[in-house]
Amino acid sequence: MQFRVSPKTLSEYSAEEWQARVDLAAAHRLAFIQGFSEGIFNHLTFVVPGKSDRYYQIPFGTHWSEVTASCFMEVGIDDGEVKRGEGEVERSCYCIHAPIHKAQAKAVFHTHMPHASALTRLEDPRIKEIGQTEVGLSGAIAYDDEYTGPALDPAEGARLAKVIGDKTVLFMANHGISTVGATVAEAYDMLYYVERAAQVQIYAMWTGQKLKQLPAPVVEKTKRDYKDEHLYKGPTPAQRHFDALKRMLDRKEPDYAT
DSSP: OOOOOOHHHHHTSOHHHHHHHHHHHHHHHHHHHTTOOBTTBOEEEEEOTTOTTEEEEOOTTOOGGGOOGGGOEEEETTTOOEEESOSOOOHHHHHHHHHHHHHTOSEEEEEOOHHHHHHHTSSSOOOOSSSHHHHHHHTTEEEEOOOOSSOOSHHHHHHHHHHHTTOSEEEETTTEEEEEESSHHHHHHHHHHHHHHHHHHHHHHHTOSOOOOOOHHHHHHHHHHHTOTTSSOSSOHHHHHHHHHHHHHHHHOGGGGO
């Protein structure tokens, strides 16, 4: 069944705004399907195109399986007030995400994904350089070793923004992870591969055998290969991955784009 968006709804937004809403709705649906979500909590947000003072957030209480492009509120980065749309602003989302948006990121995705979150409960939560996926991620990850309790003050988000710095992944001690990106596709792609790397590492740890660390020269070569911008022409691998996932949604849950 194909769903159509009313012309009235589309007329309310620019083409760029509507595409951002569609992509962010897709990210929520996909995160639920792939087991990244936790009830009605955790948060995936994106700065409203052309408006650096506000970002998209779902109304508190919305389950990720029911998110649609038209359901997002626009929330003020400086004051946490709803500027457009209706619903309640989940406090920890604002306190974590708004400062990170203000510091650097268009997209901020925070989850309690089971495998990555399990690593954050360990004394040493680091992703080990034991495979090529792990090596590709290792230089992108910042680690926060201090859990301070629920984030109910923007000062905590400001602290986390400093910890993540110029990285694209943040491991949050005893908590979960966050990814950032210039696009929804970038943040989601990183979310996906962090969870996969954590899952494989945990499986390897379960064997009780010693983890096989890759030799330093191989690690460095692999990192260089991952940074080769001339390997593919056209859309980035992250965008291709996300587009493929959206095609799956188009077949199974096309109402996400309404």
